[in-house]
Amino acid sequence: MTRPSLPFAALLAALAPSLGAAQGTTTAATPARPEVHIVATGGTIASTNYYGGESGKIGVEALLKAVPALDTVARVSAQQFSNVGSGAFTPAMWLALSRGIADTLRARPALAGVVVTHGTDTMEETAYFLDLTVADARPVVVTGAMRPADGVGIDGPANLMHAARVARDPAARGRGAMILMNDEILAARDATKANTVRPDAFVAPVRGALGVADPERVVWHRLPVRAPTFDLANVRELPRVDVVYSYVGADGAAVDALVAAGARGLVVAGVGRGGLASAQRDAISRAIAQGVVVVMGSRTGAGSVPVGQGVRRRGGAADAPEEPSTVGAGDLNVQKARVLLMLALTRTNDPRQVARIFAEHQ
Template sequence: MIQRSLTQLFAVLLGFMLFVPASQAQTAQTKQAHVVILATGGTIAGTGATSTTTVGYTAAKVGVEGLIKAVPELSKVARVTGEQVFQIASESMTNEHWLTLAKRVNTLLAQADVDGIVITHGTDTLEETAYFLNLVVKSRKPVVLVGAMRPSTAISADGPINLYNAVLLAASPEAVGKGVLVCLNDQINGARDVTKTNTATMDTFKSTDLGLLGYIQGSKAYFYRASTRKHTVDTEFDVSNLSALPAVDIVYGYANVTPVALNAFVAAGDKGIIHAGTGDGSLAAQMVPALKAARAKGAIIVRASRTGTGILARNGEANDDELDFVVADTLNAQKARILLMLALTKTSNTKDIQRMFWTY
């Protein structure tokens, strides 16, 4: 009897030892990442008059719950919740929208039960919002921006599969620490280098100079490279106490350019000017006196290029050391504007600002 009791006790203990780890393992296997979708509007939330309407549609009509409901497959890759942050077409995105969005992203990512963020966004300024967040998000957790080139009502609308892929990516351990990502058309691009290159086609987002980061295929993220530039938790920028950003505008270079726009921006109180020059950021002879005058009044001048690719050579087409100008490195004009605004929240020293352009 004693032997049988000991045998029973051993069986109970063994069962308990086996049961607990197995239960924990099962829980670990079935627990899904929690991804929060922050909706801001755009074509992905747009509607058209007919199923063949792919131009002339109305953006920002479908709410976040409608976007989630339209893709029931999301439940297979993550536990998804949603918030409607804005409901606008992205050409109307402002600095104030960016600050509100960044603060909400940082608040959510600071929560232990949030594993990643997806932001639905219009494609027109998606690259700008992505780069702004790439500089100010203070977490290594994935942040993925996604949009669509066709409204939700169109035949073969790209929004649903793009949203599915974005949530999959935001829930993926492989995306941790990669910076803010842009995910459309089964491709993964980095926020710093990607730009919209076509008015209407679904393959519009490209990192022309340096290449995409990877692909989504078979419900899995595949990364092939990562950006070497500092981002997110490794930047010096903090928007937590900012209610506004310094005024910075873009002046475009072209044949027969005049300084009228530049002078108007400076007169309006701009703290910085991005000069999107021809070629390697060339300065037309008639622009140089106005640019010098703007710098003398305290405005920071950053030379960029309208070409869209290539490194902007310092002291190449202009004597930047003598003029006390900054060059944009490989950033396009719209992203150079973002970095300059954030740089001006820290310093007005051109040497330090140039360091930031080489760093981010």
């Protein structure tokens, strides 16, 4: 005879005291618990019936109720920023989210850190934008779920719990924005989604994880590479930057169309180490001649494309005049290079200056 299973929230509530002891955290009665603020934006962690048609949405209050052991980790406050799939995020939402987090950190000096719940499809882009724009030393930890809230073997509650543990850790200060998924802590700059459905979908293919959230403690392996953040004070909207994919037989139609649509920058997912299909080269040259800044990346998923100087000598002679050229993405993947180029273009349209910005973010 089988026994009916307890609802997940009730099971966690029953286990909360032992969970807190296992993680070495303070008890709920201890006033010294750090303060952690949670900003909910939506995604699979806040969805039901994800694999079965029309999905439902769960608010931040329900997310917190599913993880009652959070109270043993920190004094938690929360807000509902949005409740959308991450594919619905926009650059305007990035600006509002970054400014809201910065305002919260400024207004609450006792806050240990911030957790952002987010859909996984564009999580890496949002996390990197926050890394580039939130100047406060306190951590911003982005997390989510690969399985819906009413699924089997759901990962959202554990990810939220461990994200709060990372956010409250004093050693997390100065590490910028991070992604916490499947117990691993990844630098926002380095993380990418590498699988469509697995709980271990996120990896840092070039530089590896920053650390892990073990049951007993948070373990740090290395420091991330950090660069100066961008000031958004005078930024009203982000410039249009598009991604162009290179492949056998690709021509210049997509490049020409994107430039005509108003792109101020293009990031090319090139073949190999930033190569182009031969028919695309003329279109890229036309784009550069019209003042579009072009960054060359790779479609391979790992490895580097040299940043370069953003200019070249006309005709190749050492004493020839300079003319604009492409900028290499370094080891940033194309979606991260797009985020950085959007922010770089809020400062300058000079390819040489853009190349310097890319170089300092390697």
